[in-house]
Amino acid sequence: MSAVGNGRRVPAVMVQGTGSNVGKSLIVAGLCRLFANRGLAVRPFKPQNMSNNAAVTGDGGEIGRAQALQAMGCRVAPSVHMNPVLLKPETDTGAQVIVQGKRYGTLRAREYGKQKALLLPKVIESYSINSAEADLVIVEGAGSPAEINLRAGDIANMGFAGAADLPVILCADIDRGGVIASVVGTHAVLEPEERQRIRGFFINRFRGDPGLFQDGLREIEARTRWQGLGVVPWFADAAKLPAEDALDLAGGLGDGDMKIVVPVISRIANFDDLDPFRLEPGVTLELIQPGTPLPGDADLVLLPGSKSTIGDLKFFQSQGWDIDLKAHHRRGGHILGICGGYQMLGRTISDPDGVEGPPGTVEGLGYLDVETVLTSQKSTVAASGTHVASGAPVSGYEIHVGRTQGPDSGSPMMLLAGARPDGAVSTDGQVSGTYVHGLFTGDAFRAAYLDAFGTRSQLTYDRDIDRILEDLAEHLAKSLDIDALLQIAGGSREHAFGV
Template identity: 80%
Template structure:
């Protein structure tokens, strides 16, 4: 299974790059991971640099992009920090928290990171070596597009990494956007000759209708680029049921009927995969409230999700008038649930003495829970197991936050974790709850117990449903792509 070049032994590997962001690279990689894993290969995913506030905690105690955790599930392996060694988590329009090999490296503005990213290449290559040493095949995902040649200097996400690791590349393009021929041919036109040669083929994604209707388009692209067409992937509707990589992929639920849960979408919403099981639950109507829209008066539950910038999102929340809507919701006897950053917002104050999210100081919270939060430099990224106090249902998930929350309502915790550690808080009337634990609703028993208090019927086996969709995605790709050629290219490094 290993190719030998000189004194080096290379694990077969291939990189999927795109003509742009959100062309479907993440799911193509996830589907290929499942496809080749089902053939008996030990497959691992890898993404050198990701930008997403939807993170997952790994078994080795760090954080990676949620898409790589899904790809690891496709491979049937545990996610590791080395599968996504550099993760950028935007905190403002111009700056992001930088995570390196699972741990917080610092907060940088875009220009500052541009000067630093080349220095991170040794860490990226170290992680790639670790991942490769444990696999028969590594499927690598690029970020954005190699056509962004203004970002080529010091690049570690696309061609810069492909050249450093000596990887063959497949280019993925999204026909549903329109202009797909121009996007592929245009990418070819702006790449250096050496980079053009590194791309060994292309695929067309998200075709609606008869793929044969694009035969002439494939021939035109092949003639103008010299790249081999490896297939046209038809639209895969169930992709919408898989966890989204970034907030652009957020969508309402799938037409459930029952308890109505509304979620205000803040500017720095994070770890929004907490919503995915609720989106799929037939006994739930999940509605996302966009900026400028009021919180509806008929909600049963208002869920405040995680945030990458709690203080900033609190100001954003108030700017929409949602604080007023939330008070009216409470007066009507509605329930409120805050998760992580949403939990912190529900308290009386949020203090940031070290300026972790901006100028140091203390801001007033929404005041629905009698708790106070102090943001700290130390970041908690741990797996968590325990019990939901109200129902006794078992829970498992993960914590990924900065800050400690204390106060009288913490004496009535929402969870008991890791033996008897209290987590979260519940108001005296039981209408408002908060927790630091992400991933709660992936627990079928907890989700059923929680929703049953609102009269909702449940029956979703969430993890099994995701696994089934990955199986279907793998079959979908096998029918539409020349997967034997993909494997041949990966082995011919």
Template identity: 80%
Template sequence: MVQGTGSNVGKSLIVAGLCRLFSNRGLSVRPFKPQNMSNNAAVTDDGGEIGRAQALQAMGCRVPLSVHMNPVLLKPETETGAQVIVQGKRFGTMKAREYGRQKETLLPKVLESFEITASKADLVIVEGAGSPAEINLRAGDIANMGFAEAAGLPVILCADIDRGGVIASVVGTHAVLEANEQQRIKGFFVNRFRGDPSLFDNGMREIVARTGWQGLGVVPWFADAGKLPAEDALGLEDGFGKGGLKIVVPVISRIANFDDLDPLRLEPGVTLELVQPGEALPGDADIVLLPGSKSTVGDLAFFRNQGWDLDLRAHHRRGGHILGVCGGYQMLGKTISDPEGIEGGPGTVDGLGYLNVDTVLTPEKSTVFAEGVHEASGAPFSGYEIHIGRTTGPDCDRPMMQLKDGHSDGAISEDGLVSGTYVHGLFTSDTFRSAFLKSFGVVSALSYDRDIDRILDDLAEHLEKVLDIGAIFAVAKAR
């Protein structure tokens, strides 16, 4: 199990790299994360959802996605509450304190999923969440040491030198853990080093002397890490590219499944600009893309509070294009009704009104793969749906997509400038993305999945050179 000295220290990326490394050695490998918190989810082959980081790790292993790779997924809806997904299905919506009381009861499900995952693998690489040093959360823990102890797993610790204080973070973690937890940690490594790693030799020796843990290596900065799908919205702070087609994305407060943007940010002919709260939507945008949301009604209010509704109106008057994906699609309609109070109090709110459609939020959640063709170009696509709600109305008679199962999806406005779809992952499909960009005069030469696969191989090679892989493999507990 790979645990970290804190959040965002690079655990997910390291696990993905180790998954590919051991897969390249001929082992059957599986990723596992007992509890994840992210609104960036993936649909699994067994019909549920897991964190996007585990989907990338599964790609590293070259295996299909399963709900058992991430049995508990928390999807924040407010500052204090989240939707709880258990073994791929919606379990309920809980405030943080309520979940704190409930999480220990989920341990049997977590252990069940781990055993199912382990039964199919020579090696399971488990990722912790946050840090075991958060001892205020230790009671009932299922994410870090609580799970490691219940499953009887050895642990290696990941620390991030780029944020500073790395010696204190490792030694401090050792200091606050119980003696049996200290003994469970078999080694540590330092991640994201810039410059000559030998300059930290004395630092490694100090940590070893103060903790007794084995030093497993120093991992230099991996430049292509930013090209891989990010786990959370912390990776959405900068725009990308300097191409002639400008696609603008307002970063709403509960942005979800924002990996939709990943292929676009790698396109040389595209400038992808992420507009942060408090900033105006730029007047020179060609396309404004409204992304998915975990709380559509709340994010619609957030959108208006930024004044983005006025900016969008000006963009549309100038003849600019608008694309809404999932929650963004729902926002573009006339109304959003929540009769059962799924996202708050029951009621109906006015949408932005660019599409002549209405949405009704329903408790049932659609988590399915989607295949078909783009209505305008005939280009094939594959993606997935992960949403609540049904959208109907006259503009649905001009669908954006025709699905393989015979149904249509999405809607296009009468003037052709505004479109919406429930399908995530469209831009991952090279053929669709190429056709979409061609309609705006951009030629695509990107093979997205192939490039991601190459980066995973490069990451595995990177780790092979700098980590004591033999020692890490020796730590793995035979079952």
């Protein structure tokens, strides 16, 4: 039983993992949909997230993309209080810190380690607000509670679970191997009071007959005295849901006639822009890893968003991708830049205030006759309007620093609400850029955009994602002891089965 919501105790459970990328985010999304289908007002919560794949809420705040998907699982609008602390890495040692949706500052890892405990009151405040109208809250941890070197001042796992008095269940990924050791090892390194807080565990991503792991479940139960809640078989459609970790971006997807190529830059951000193309039957999406040239048969090269535009521009050039892009353009290929990618396509990028690093100006790739000036003021707003070339409606969100202007911005890619121009199109029509993320989730715009390449859209994106969430909820209902899980959360059997 968890924290306070309007003076009442709200049933809640926290899903922690034996490591990063063990499937916690999707499990929580599936559980959110499962319990929402049974009539409960469910809310997701993640006290601290680290991701450059952010979503923008209705009030202009930022949260992790995974929490936006979990909100969709609950059939509610995303809120900044579902993810009060978001870390957006800018370098190998520092990150922008977002607190309750707004920029708090940029801190190096050591600096954040000293300050994170100061953020706990904000995290608890958001948890209370988020819980106020909920029948059940499903909380997601970050990384693993076994990272005891990070335990001091922890707000992501056991530190938060203790502060909010939450029961915990542990998620372990058998697909990576060593699953018994990962669960038993987590038990071994935790403090006694933390072990007691963990009430159960389950095994995720099992390939084959789950019945074959029953002896493994009993062995873990005997060594930890935690309750085994089930074995979740491999769910293939998980790959079709929005990814949060850039490590999940690899290889080629689809076998359609239109080829879209995306260079995976070092600080790639808001890469959920690519998600609809992963599902579109007429498209092949090829994600180009560092050290690999851009292929010569691309119809479209898409430069994605970046958390560090100048740094990623230099990274792009260090891979020789600027030479490949020049050849692509010379062959008549098309180029689209989104947000940071749009800024890279201009003539110059200036950072007079040192927003991304030392003050200065660098030359861009020069495909659009525009110039960008980075500013400390950040724009995080929902956006809607019209695609100029096709007249199709567009909707999405902006999340960027900087202003971009120049002759080509007189030919905008979009006209947003209030006749506000956005983006630019080159005089030859081959190159375009926009600040609007999330464009391609809109079926009408995506269909119009692909039609210009002779490709017919066959996807209804939001409906397909919703169907996958439904399938995931059913998958979990068949795999986990839902009655026991809800009892751990402090709910009733009536809650569990919707009776």
